Amino acid sequence: METITTNPSYKLELSSSPHIHSRWSTKHAMWFVVSALLPSVISAVIFFGIYQLIVIGVSVLFSIITEAAIKKIRKKEITVTDGSAVITGLLLGLVLPPNFSLSATALGAIFSIAVGKEIFGGLGYNIFNPALVGRAFLQAAYPVSMTTWKNPNYAVDTVTSATPLSAFKFDKIFTQTENLFLGNVSGSIGETSAIAILIGGIFLVAIGIVNYRIPLSIILGVVIFGGIFWIIDPYKYPSPLFQLLAGGFLFGTFFMATDWVTSPITSKGMWIYGFCISLIIIMIRLFGGLPEGVMYAILIMNSVVPLINRYTRSRIFGERR
Amino acid sequence: MKKEKTLLQEFVKGIDEINPVMKQALGLCPTLAVTVSAINGIAMALATTFVLMFSSLMISIIRKLIPSQVRIASYIVIIATFVTIADLVMKAKFPAMSKALGPFVPLIVVNCLILGRAEAFASKNNPLKALFDALGNGAGFLIVLFIMGSIRELFGSRTILGFHILPHSFEPMLIMILPAGAFITLGLLMGFKNAYTERVKRKEREDIVKNYRAVSKLESTNQGL
Structure with a gap:
């Protein structure tokens, strides 16, 4: 907001709220x-x-x-x-x-x-x-x-191959964790390298542009919900670590779900939003027809953000429920 | 007291002012479901118009005989009669089209457009007016279905009415044939229509203001003299 200080000799500053300004626009x-x-x-x-x-x-x-x-x-x-x-x-x-x-x-x-x-x-x-x-x-x-995956440059023999998630879902093939971490697997071009996303994502969280609650709640949710299924049957369901590193999960968590405009504004709302996203991701990945569900999970939860905001609005002091 | 509309006005209002799909949001089910191609849209709209015309006419003729408690049931019986005729004729004469439209021809019975016009207009007006109102609404429905069908067919299979329009290098978009494409197309069409109507209205208002100012200026100068 601009303050009206055209003439420096004015003692009185006139401005509308907000009165505390961040350095950042x-x-x-x-x-x-x-x-x-x-x-x-x-x-x-x-x-x-x-x-x-x-x-x-x-x-x-x-x-x-x-x-x-x-x-x-x-x-x-x-x-x-x-x-x-x-x-x-x-x-x-x-x-x-x-x-x-x-x-x-x-x-x-x-x-x-x-x-x-x-x-x-x-x-x-x-x-x-x-x-x-x-x-x-x-x-x-x-x-x-949209589902033709070219192999990364440092992979062996074939020209195209399934993404780690569809390899797991349809052929029960596990992908090596270090490849998932570095990004040497097939997938969307920006989403494969976990390390690159983590560098950018943690930078955003550290300087406060991304509220830590959203990525943390999604990651916790996937670890909890994915972990439950993994404990029930480790041969049928993938480990939580695989769930975290495979597919577009990290990219969606750090860059898509945390969009200022389309995520909740209250702290409680952020937790609800994050856990629901992770629940939908796990449901689609383990029981749905698609190998990956991060995109749809985020879109579905985006649509209920206004509702979350309304129900988690903080109470004014003294207000009756 | 509202001004009586001429027959032509009754006809025209169905195309623009109270367009069944764009303004009343009636008959959306066939609008979304059958407009995979332009020809399907036209066939559907023609069948609907036929039923709409005759049922409106019939209902308007016997409107004073129908007790108001059982009017809906009576309307449905009349509408169902004409839908059966339309369905059987289509099956006999255009079997391919009948197959393409599937259950949507029999479903004209429950098309809210027809019942809506019967309840809102035909049951309160004389047969001639009801007929023109039905024709106008049918024409409005036809135009919208044709536009929707053309857009979806153009992007979904590169053709309009079977003629190749887009080159082969254009990869057809599957989404336009799917229901999602129908919703997107309809939403955008309604949005553009509303934006256009708003703009026309605003222009009219501005013109009035402009004329008014000019007149008042003229008057003030006259007074000055």
Whole structure:
């Protein structure tokens, strides 16, 4: 908020609330998130080749163009420099499979921004995480190319192979933990390398952009719910460590579920949100028809965030229930 | 007292002002379900229009004979009669189309558009008016279903009415054939329609304000003289 201090000789400052200002604006936070995503971009290039950089570039470019175009049509101020469109583009690019077609990437980016965000009124009004809306759209529009997984550069023999989760689900093959940790497995380009995501994610939590409650509750939830099934039958159900490292779990936990706009604002609400996401993930992974359910889990929980916010609102002192 | 509408106005209002899908949100079930291709949409809309026309006419003719306690049941009987005719005719003459539309032709019986128009209009107005109202609503329904069908067919299978429009390099989007695509298309169509209507209304209001100012200015200068 601006304070009215045009003339320094004025003693009285006039401003509307909020009166305590953070050093950071939305703009700063957004660019911090962008920098936190860079390790994942690097891991994508290392494991899947330089072409992935073009895919990410196209995704970012079309996100920015769409945002600017819609703002222009609606005669609103063009707010591309706040970086939110860049983040959406980056996130979408990073959750696409390797060697994805550029035209479909552009389409996904346009859909993300136009339908996922701007239709609701722009940044701050969207119900669903825009990047996930775009990915869900692409998943439904091009199911075959969205599930064609090219092998990472340092894997043996084959050209394509199943992701760790579908290998486990359909063929009962376990993937080595160190490969999962480094990212030398097939999967979406940004989601395979656990270490790269952890670097970015912990950076975001440390500087306070991401509230620790959301990632912590999702991880705890997966450990608890996944652990229960693992204890019941270790041969049939995967270990919690595998659940944590495989698929898009970490990426979704740190970068998608923690989106400011689409996650709850109260502390209690964040815990509820996180545990429900992890429960849905475990249900889809172990009993659903799909190998991976992080995307749908987050989208489903995004839709109930307003409800969570309402029911976990803190009570005003003295208010009767 | 509201102004009496002419027959032409009764017809036109069904297309724009009270468009069954866009404004009344009636008949959404067939709108979403059968619009996989443009031709399906047209066939469905024509069948619905046929039933709507004759049932509205019939209900309007006997509207004073139907006791109000059992009116819904009576309407349903009349509607079901015409739906049966439509269904049997389609099965005999266009078996392929009948198969493509599946259960949605018999389901016209419970299409809220027809019952809605019967309850809201035909039971209160004379047969001629009811007929034009039904025609207008049918036309509005046809236009929306054709547009929806065209959009979904274009992106879902690269054609409109069977003609190839998009090149082969365009990969068809499966989502447009799935129900999700229908919801997205309908939502966007309604949104654009509402935005357009708003814009027209705003323009009218601004014009009125502008004219009013011009007049008042003129008057004030006159006074000055």
